[in-house]
Amino acid sequence: MIGPSRVAELDMPSAGIETGGSRPAQSYWNESWERLRANRIGVGAGALILVFAAIAIMAPLVSAFITHYQPQTINLDQTFAKPGSVHWLGSDELGRDTLTRLVWGARVSLGVAFLTVAISLTVGTSVGMLAGYYGGWIDDVLMRLVDTVLAIPAIFLFILMSILFRPNPFTLAVIVASVGWGAVARLVRGEVLSVKQRDFVLATRSIGARDTRLMARHLLPNVLPVLIVAASLGVGQIILVEAALDFLGLGIQPPTASWGNMLTNAESYFFRSGWLVALPGVTIFTTVLASNIFGNAVRDAFDPRLKS
Amino acid sequence: MPETATAKHITRAWTVNDPLVTVGDLKVWFPVATGLIQRSAGYVHAVDGVDLEIKAGETLGLVGESGCGKSTLGRTIIRLVEPTGGSIKFKGEDITHVRGGKLRALRREMAMIFQDPYASLDPRQTVGDIVGEPIDVHGLAKGKQRQERIRELLRVVGMNPRYADRYPHEFSGGQRQRIGIARALAVEPQFIVCDEPISALDVSIQAQIINLLENLQSKFKLTYLFIAHDLSVVKHISNRIAVMYLGKVMEVAPAGQLYKRPRHPYTGSLLSAIPIPDPAVELGRERVLLKGDVASPVDPPSGCRFRTRCPRAKPHCAEEIPPLETFGQEHLAACFYPLD
Structure with missing residues (x-):
């Protein structure tokens, strides 16, 4: 089959005005979107994340109308309930409903992940853009700053920061992003350095x-594809980092539910009630796997290097 | 043409008979940075003392090998590259160092057409936005008027106005070049630097673009600086031709004169390299083959730049830089031992 873009390649006579078709314009975004849609597994993974995000956003409704439990409601008569009709996914040592806590935990885990990615991208893009575009001493100063940030062992920074600031979802996102923006800045700077060599930049200056x-x-529109890829691959990574911080007690503090601190909590009851470990573990695993699969699908669809 | 801001800044009355562009002893040097601390290790003498005049309404062809500084010269004249020394006058006004608002006003009078029709159009913009950007930047039209102007510009370059909402990658090289020309015309410029506008195109398309450029020139009274790397291309379109070698102008002459009677040995060798599409003539003619490579623009030869490769070079050529001297009407060449 001859693709639609072949039609335009037939050059017309110099003075000729063709009868233009009514075919929609093939923008880069349209084409990337079509490629992404064609990837079934990737779309499935993306849909799963969307569903998780929707559940997280609607956590109070889920609590009120579906599970009928609040995440921090203690019921000492119902400790370590097995999954069943009363507690669909069981309850923990204080009789709190596991499903409700997972739903509320999604708010924290996904919320922190998206917020962190948003902060990293905003700061990283601004810094990378300025450094790459202006070059010279601005580039030197900004990139040495990035080198410095990337040279600090992240885990020590996290420990220090969580001592200084009591971690809540917002401070946690800022703490994780304070390391994450450096890589984005480097990525964007590299892209800008390459894009700004192209003639259309000179053409734009010439007008x-x-x-x-x-x-x-x-x-920005020309570096956006790499940003989209970085963002989709970043979400999974940050969910893992956040879960690890919670697990180490450096992240979200109990009794607020997060996937990470549910794991910490369940650790002591591993042999007695394995599902308390398995459920948040599987949730984290599934979400991260879905993010990575989706991220890869996005990269396949959007990577500018696959297309001029 | 509406009166533009630059017109107000003219100190001396400029008339149509004066040169539109006057370049005096123009130098553009780029530092060669080496090592970790970016210490400067000399300069690339991309343009090194060029004197040139471009008359209103003419096409000045500018030829030379790759790396001789012709593109840099073109870009410097329209102030896209900062000159290191010398002066550039546009309509009698010194524009060598204008900045800010005056430079922006100047951008409405000069435009550029690029060599690579693939790299010179932003792949993320529609054709309409590419052609409309100069209109937006200078606030020339808004809304419906803007749309109408874009359609008109596309029509002028022989494109279907309906293509305004398509993207560059949907078009062929020739059509993309038309889009680039439409963008250049959007500000209603007087002077356009054409930087090898047809070098990247198929031969069959080259003639179309050349014809388009010529039509536009007579329609809008445009002045062209037409950069090319071989003489056969500029012969057709140019009134006068300047030959550059290693950052300097070697010869300037009316096109016919340059072909009939080149004075500079470099021009002679360039002309003898043009293939003639007739085997009998091709066999019988004498070729001037140059030895060696172009000398380094970082450390150019003393005296005449061309002497290291020149078949006629004598010791004197190394001692003194030959000035551009007159050889008949409007014919200048920089050589101590010119061809007859």
Whole structure:
């Protein structure tokens, strides 16, 4: 089959005005979206994350109308209940409903992950864009700052930060992002360095456009694909980091439920009630796996290097 | 053409008979940075003392080998590259160091057409936005008027106005080049630097683009600096031709004159390298083959730049830089021992 873009390749006579087709324009975004949609597994993984995110957003409704438990409601008559009709996924040592806590925990885990990615991308993109576009001493200063940030062992920084600030979802996101933006800045700077060599940047300058316009209208759209890929692959990674911090007691503090601290809590009852470990573990595993599969699908669909 | 801001800054009355662009002793040097601390280890003398005049309404062809500084010269004249020394005058006004608002006003009078029709259009923008960007940048039109102007520009370059909402990758090289030309025309410039606009195109398309450029020139009274790397291409379109070698202008002459009677040995060798599509003539003619490679622009030869490869070079050529001297009407060449 001849693709739609073949039609335009037939050059027309110099003065000729063709009868234009009504075929929709093939923007890069349309084509990438089509490629992504064609990837069944990737779409499935993305849908799973969307479902988890929707459940997390609607956690109070789930609590009120579906499970009929609050995440911190203690019921000492119902400790270590097995999964069943009363507690669908069982209860913990204080009789708290596991399903409800997983749903509320999704708020924390996914919320922190998305927020962290958003902060890392915003800061990293700004820094990388300025460094790559202006070069010279601005580049030197900003990139040495990035080198410094990336040279600090993350775990020590996390420990220090969680001592200084009592971790809540927002401070936790800021703490994790304070390390994550460096990699994004490097990525964006590299892309900008490559994109700004292309003639259309010179063409834009030749018509008198200001730097801000050049960066916002030309450089950003051209580095956006790598940002989208970085974001989709980043979510899974950050869920893991956040869970690890919670597990170590450096993250979200009990009694607030998070997937990570549910694991910590369940550790002591591993042999007695294995599902208390298995459920948050499987949830984390599934979410991270889905994020990575989705991230890879996004990369396959959006990577600019696959297409001019 | 509406009156532009630059017109107000003219100190001396500029008339149509004066050169539109005057370049005096223009130098563009790029530092060669080496090592970790970026210490400067000399300069690339990309443009090294160029004097040139471009008359209003003419096409000045600029030829030379790759790396001789012709693109840099073109970009410097329209102030996309900072000059190291010398002066650039546009319509009698010194624009060598104008900045800010005056430079932006100048951008409405000069435009550029690029060599690579693939790299010179932003792949994430629609054709309409590419052609409309100069209109937006200078606030020339809004809303419906803007759309109408974009359609008109596309029509002028022989494109279907309906293509405005398509993306560059949906078009062929020739069509993309038309889009680039439409963008250049959007500000209604007087002067356009054409940086090898047809080098990247199929031969069959080259003629179309050349014809389009010529039509536009007579329609909009444009002045072109037409950069190319071989003489056969510029012969057709140029009124006068300047030959550059290693950052310097070697010869300037009316196109016909340059072909009939080149004075500089470098021009002579370039002309003898043009293939003639007739085997009998091709067999019988004498070739001037140059020895060696172009000298390094970081450390150019003393005296005449071309002497290291010149078949006519004598000791004197190493001692003094030959100035551009007059050889008949409008014919200048920089050589101590010119061809007859």
